[in-house]
Amino acid sequence: MSKDTLVTNRDALRAKIFSEKVKHTVVLLDDGQSVEVRQSTVGQLLESIEKEDLQQRLIQMLIEACYVPGTDERVFDDADFDSLLAMPSGGVYQKLMDAVNEQLLEGSLKDAEKKGRGKTSTH
Numbered sequence: 001m002s003k004d005t006l007v008t009n010r011d012a013l014r015a016k017i018f019s020e021k022v023k024h025t026v027v028l029l030d031d032g033q034s035v036e037v038r039q040s041t042v043g044q045l046l047e048s049i050e051k052e053d054l055q056q057r058l059i060q061m062l063i064e065a066c067y068v069p070g071t072d073e074r075v076f077d078d079a080d081f082d083s084l085l086a087m088p089s090g091g092v093y094q095k096l097m098d099a100v101n102e103q104l105l106e107g108s109l110k111d112a113e114k115k116g117r118g119k120t121s122t123h
Contacts, residue, residue, distance in 0.1 A: 025099040026069060029092060036069040037099035045104070058097070059084050065100045 023039040040048070044064050051057040059081055066075040076084065087093045 023103060024067075025102060027095050027099045029095070034069050035075055035096060035099075036067040037065050037096060037103060038067055039103040040065065055085065061100055061104075062096060065103065066096060 022041070025037045027035045027037055029035065040061065044061075048057050048061050048064070051060060062084060063074065063076045063078065063080065067073060068075060084093075
């Protein structure tokens with residue numbers, strides 16, 4: 001392969017990788033309203049993992065993931081931290097956390113399985 005071909009392949013690969021869109025799940029609440037739960041960016045995920053306190057990590061992930069559907073407006077902000085902690089652990093909280101977890105883990109794994117791209121090579 002020539003250097004030009006390698007550059008073109010590299011550029012095409014980079015364009016494909018960096019054009020990936022954030023995935024989301026819409027959670028329906030009991031009263032018919034909905035919340036859009038978005039996949040974390042790499043930066044958000046690493047920032048959350050950095051937090052040693054599990055309580056802070058989980059609530060921060062929830063704050064960063066929940067949006068008013070079709071907008072860039074977050075449902076929660078940092079001022080809601082204590083209110084989120086005071087919520088019952090089932091119901092709405094559980095639905096939202098399940099969607100956050102799906103976006104973190106299952107969504108990526110399911111996509112990889114469906115597309116057959118979950119394999120790695122040792123070469």
